Amino acid sequence: MLSARNLFQEILDNDESFRLFCSIAAGGESQGGWENGRIAALAPWSQRALAPKIARHGADEDKHGRIFHALLKRRGLRPAEVPHETDYTMLLEKHGIGLSHEQLKRDEQLTELDIITYLAHSRVTEQRASEQMELLLRHFADHPDLGRAVKMISQDEDNHLAYCHEELLRFARSGHGRTIQRILRECALTEIRVYRDVSLAVMYHMGRILGWPRTKAAVLAAGILGVYAYERLAGWRRMVSLELPERRDPLGGPATPAPEYA
Numbered sequence: 001m002l003s004a005r006n007l008f009q010e011i012l013d014n015d016e017s018f019r020l021f022c023s024i025a026a027g028g029e030s031q032g033g034w035e036n037g038r039i040a041a042l043a044p045w046s047q048r049a050l051a052p053k054i055a056r057h058g059a060d061e062d063k064h065g066r067i068f069h070a071l072l073k074r075r076g077l078r079p080a081e082v083p084h085e086t087d088y089t090m091l092l093e094k095h096g097i098g099l100s101h102e103q104l105k106r107d108e109q110l111t112e113l114d115i116i117t118y119l120a121h122s123r124v125t126e127q128r129a130s131e132q133m134e135l136l137l138r139h140f141a142d143h144p145d146l147g148r149a150v151k152m153i154s155q156d157e158d159n160h161l162a163y164c165h166e167e168l169l170r171f172a173r174s175g176h177g178r179t180i181q182r183i184l185r186e187c188a189l190t191e192i193r194v195y196r197d198v199s200l201a202v203m204y205h206m207g208r209i210l211g212w213p214r215t216k217a218a219v220l221a222a223g224i225l226g227v228y229a230y231e232r233l234a235g236w237r238r239m240v241s242l243e244l245p246e247r248r249d250p251l252g253g254p255a256t257p258a259p260e261y262a
Contacts, residue, residue, distance in 0.1 A: 002219060005139040010210060012146070015077060017209045023080040024087075024202065026068035031089045033062030038104040039118055047115050053163060053251040057122075060156045063257075067149045074145065085201040091194045097121055097187050113179070116171055120183040123164040124191050124239045129157040152256065162245035169242050184240040192236055196228040 011017040036058025043051040072079060084090070093100055098121035099114055133154035140146045168180055200221060207217045227235075 002216070004135060007220075008136070008139060011206055012140075012143075014210055015075065016080075017206050018075065019072060019077045019080045020082075020205060020209065022068040022072045022077075024082050026065045026072075026079065027082045027087065028089045029061045029068065030065035033058045033060075033065060035089075035099070035101075035104060036061060039099065039110065039115075042104070042108065042110045043115065044109050044111060046112060050115065050167065053167075054118075056251045056254070057160055057163065060160065064153050064156065067153065071145060071149060083201065083205060086198055086205065088194065088198045091198060092121075092125070092191065095190050095194060097190050097194075112171075112176075116168070116176055116180060117183055119164050119168050119171070120180060121187050122160065123168060123184060123242075124187040126157060126161040126164055127239045128191065128195060130154075130161045133157050156256075159247060159250035162247040162250040165242055165245045166248070166250070169244060172242065180242075181240065185236075188236040188239040189232075191239070192228060192231040196224060199224045199227075 011021055036054050040051045040055035040058060043054060069079065092098060099110075099118055103114075133150065136146070136150045137154045140150050143150070172180055203217070203220050203224065206212075207220075212220075
């Protein structure tokens with residue numbers, strides 16, 4: 001039976017597919033850690049109170065990268081080279097979403113609009129991350145290797161999403177509502193295309209490693225394209241709504257430590 005659980009289990013049971021899975025995840029999280037660290041360092045004076053939360057966001061992402069590397073190490077595996085077509089974070093940047101690495105490498109203070117752009121981009125991508133981790137949590141919370149990692153990362157991603165809602169609502173109350181909605185819509189429509197392309201690329205590489213027959217690969221590709229069709233029609237709207245989160249000030253404290261094995 002072709003289910004999400006069986007598909008993930010097949011990937012986890014094979015060393016090479018698990019190696020690629022963890023390497024892709026670790027690379028994206030590490031990039032996010034660096035980006036948030038730079039944004040925190042370059043935050044404008046008017047938003048210096050936000051800088052510790054941005055830094056906490058980055059520390060969480062960096063921690064996630066170390067967790068995925070630790071999972072590889074536990075199985076005696078070295079990180080794999082990540083195919084460029086599976087690099088979600090860099091492809092988003094290539095399509096003009098978020099703040100560019102070129103900008104973040106310069107020692108120039110950011111503007112309030114830059115911070116709003118960063119938060120809107122994060123609102124969209126953290127929605128995706130939260131949903132993906134919720135899926136893994138549903139199926140692998142009790143997994144002997146992944147369980148603790150999945151629980152911790154899922155909790156962190158939910159906190160990140162809540163933080164984005166909270167801060168964007170603060171900016172909306174100060175008169176930036178239309179700008180926020182414009183940027184959110186642009187980000188969401190671009191993200192769903194990039195996510196479709198990355199998903200197809202990841203499934204191609206996994207299928208090559210695991211020797212999937214053409215029929216199975218075709219069914220999975222059709223599923224990915226079906227999700228994209230739904231998201232292009234209406235699903236993207238879940239990524240642009242803003243509401244006061246139940247978790248208040250979710251990034252107001254220090255980052256939680258990684259599991260001992262990490």
